[in-house]
Amino acid sequence: MIDFTLWDILGHLLRALRWTLALSIIAFVGGGLVGALLTWWRTSQIKALQLLVRGYVELFQGTPLLMQLFLIFFGLSALGINLSAWTAATIALTLFTSAFVCDIWRGSIEAIPAGQWQAARVLGMSRLQTLRHVVLGQAVRIAIAPTVGFSVQVIKGTALASVIGFTELTRTATMLNNAAFMPFTIFGLLALCYFCLCYPLSRYARYLEKRLDVHGSR
Amino acid sequence: MSMVRVDALYKSFGANQVLKGIDLRIQEGEVVSIIGRSGSGKSTLLRCLNQLELHDSGSIEINGKRLDGEAMSARQLSEHVGMIFQSFNLFPHRRVGENVMLAPMVVRGESREAVEPRARALLESVGLGEKFDAWPGQLSGGQQQRVAIARALAMAPKVLLCDEITSALDPELVGEVLRVLEKLAVDGMTLVLVTHEMRFAREVGSRVVFMHQGKIHEQGDAKRVLDDPQTPELKQFLASTR
Numbered sequence: 001m002i003d004f005t006l007w008d009i010l011g012h013l014l015r016a017l018r019w020t021l022a023l024s025i026i027a028f029v030g031g032g033l034v035g036a037l038l039t040w041w042r043t044s045q046i047k048a049l050q051l052l053v054r055g056y057v058e059l060f061q062g063t064p065l066l067m068q069l070f071l072i073f074f075g076l077s078a079l080g081i082n083l084s085a086w087t088a089a090t091i092a093l094t095l096f097t098s099a100f101v102c103d104i105w106r107g108s109i110e111a112i113p114a115g116q117w118q119a120a121r122v123l124g125m126s127r128l129q130t131l132r133h134v135v136l137g138q139a140v141r142i143a144i145a146p147t148v149g150f151s152v153q154v155i156k157g158t159a160l161a162s163v164i165g166f167t168e169l170t171r172t173a174t175m176l177n178n179a180a181f182m183p184f185t186i187f188g189l190l191a192l193c194y195f196c197l198c199y200p201l202s203r204y205a206r207y208l209e210k211r212l213d214v215h216g217s218r
Numbered sequence: 219m220s221m222v223r224v225d226a227l228y229k230s231f232g233a234n235q236v237l238k239g240i241d242l243r244i245q246e247g248e249v250v251s252i253i254g255r256s257g258s259g260k261s262t263l264l265r266c267l268n269q270l271e272l273h274d275s276g277s278i279e280i281n282g283k284r285l286d287g288e289a290m291s292a293r294q295l296s297e298h299v300g301m302i303f304q305s306f307n308l309f310p311h312r313r314v315g316e317n318v319m320l321a322p323m324v325v326r327g328e329s330r331e332a333v334e335p336r337a338r339a340l341l342e343s344v345g346l347g348e349k350f351d352a353w354p355g356q357l358s359g360g361q362q363q364r365v366a367i368a369r370a371l372a373m374a375p376k377v378l379l380c381d382e383i384t385s386a387l388d389p390e391l392v393g394e395v396l397r398v399l400e401k402l403a404v405d406g407m408t409l410v411l412v413t414h415e416m417r418f419a420r421e422v423g424s425r426v427v428f429m430h431q432g433k434i435h436e437q438g439d440a441k442r443v444l445d446d447p448q449t450p451e452l453k454q455f456l457a458s459t460r
């Protein structure tokens with residue numbers, strides 16, 4: 001057993017925090033981009049695309065993230081496609097995120113009353129023009145709070161990447177504990193790290209929810 | 219040539235036949251009030267006139283252009299027909315001025331500089347010149363409906379369809395919207411209104427069309443129809459509105 005001071009532990013955790021952050025941000029941005037594309041397809045008038053996206057969303061919402069991670073890491077490797085733990089985690093979290101934000105954003109678009117579409121239509125706007133100039137501006141206001149709220153799920157989801165051997169925050173804590181065996185201190189600090197990342201985000205989401213709740217006035 | 223020409227118009231929703239052979243001619247500058255019980259098909263008729271609903275059979279011509287299904291794009295249609303809704307449907311995230319300017323800019327590609335003076339003049343003409351920078355949510359219902367009228371006029375339609383546009387308003391706000399309509403009527407705009415405002419229909423309207431169970435049951439000169447109804451159904455309907 002090695003002796004670690006509290007500062008050593010914290011130092012190691014904070015360095016590992018970078019990877020958790022990097023993974024979260026990439027997954028969130030990547031998931032947002034894929035999610036935007038999916039939302040566009042989901043709200044298109046092409047039935048096949050709608051169904052395809054619906055299936056995709058159901059699949060990722062209806063299965064555990066850990067299973068998705070295993071499927072991409074171990075499953076693909078069995079097929080001869082070897083991904084690093086980092087790549088596999090990034091892909092899995094991106095797909096996971098895209099499915100959830102797609103669902104949030106679709107709901108936000110559908111929450112815009114039909115009267116808005118009709119008013120735009122009788123003014124001569126096409127579907128795309130209506131989406132762009134009338135619907136999205138309002139849908140974003142509905143979507144922003146749940147989207148920020150969901151980012152917390154992404155951060156917590158990155159902890160699962162430790163299982164396939166990606167050295168982010170949780171795996172670092174586990175390794176530290178194997179060496180130092182100070183579970184209470186180490187995992188306590190680990191929890192604190194996640195809390196410091198997540199709590200401001202959920203507070204911010206709640207603040208946005210309150211502030212944007214007043215429909216139609218700014 | 220009629221501004222609006224409807225022949226043998228049929229429309230069903232599933233098994234529910236809502237329009238059962240409508241024939242209607244409306245001349246330029248006419249103010250036609252459509253009255254009738256709830257469910258008689260008034261809104262459906264209006265919505266067919268601008269293709270918010272697609273009719274099953276029959277024909278509709280507006281300003282000499284025939285509408286059938288996909289033949290006319292939303293953009294082309296908007297140059298002929300404007301519509302005001304009961305629920306205003308202003309774009310709540312855009313200022314009043316932007317509401318009025320949006321369609322000319324987006325649909326016709328006009329520049330903001332070109333549209334803004336016109337938008338200001340239109341808002342002025344509905345008595346809201348000073349509200350250009352206000353948010354819709356800050357306005358009363360009557361003011362919002364007047365903005366909706368200005369917004370529709372910005373596309374310079376030949377015919378304006380109004381579906382119970384004062385029904386959602388507090389009684390004291392109805393007058394200000396009707397006065398705007400009256401001014402439009404005097405200026406020669408062709409108006410087709412579904413309305414419960416019998417006084418307005420009588421004083422301002424040139425013609426009244428009474429719909430009953432998906433058909434035009436009785437129609438004619440506004441004062442004649444309202445003062446001297448011929449059919450028992452219209453008599454009964456008018457009695458129920460007093």
Ligand SMILES: Nc1ncnc2c1ncn2[C@@H]1O[C@H](COP(=O)(O)OP(=O)(O)O)[C@@H](O)[C@H]1O
Pocket residue numbers: 231234236254255256257258259260261262263
């Ligand atoms: N989009 C729709 N889908 C199904 N039924 C409809 C739809 N719009 C109207 N209807 C039906 O058509 C009938 C006439 O409705 P409407 O034209 O709104 O009557 P009015 O405006 O005279 O009250 C009603 O029975 C109504 O339920």
Ligand SMILES: [Mg+2]
Pocket residue numbers: 260261262382
């Ligand atoms: Mg109606």
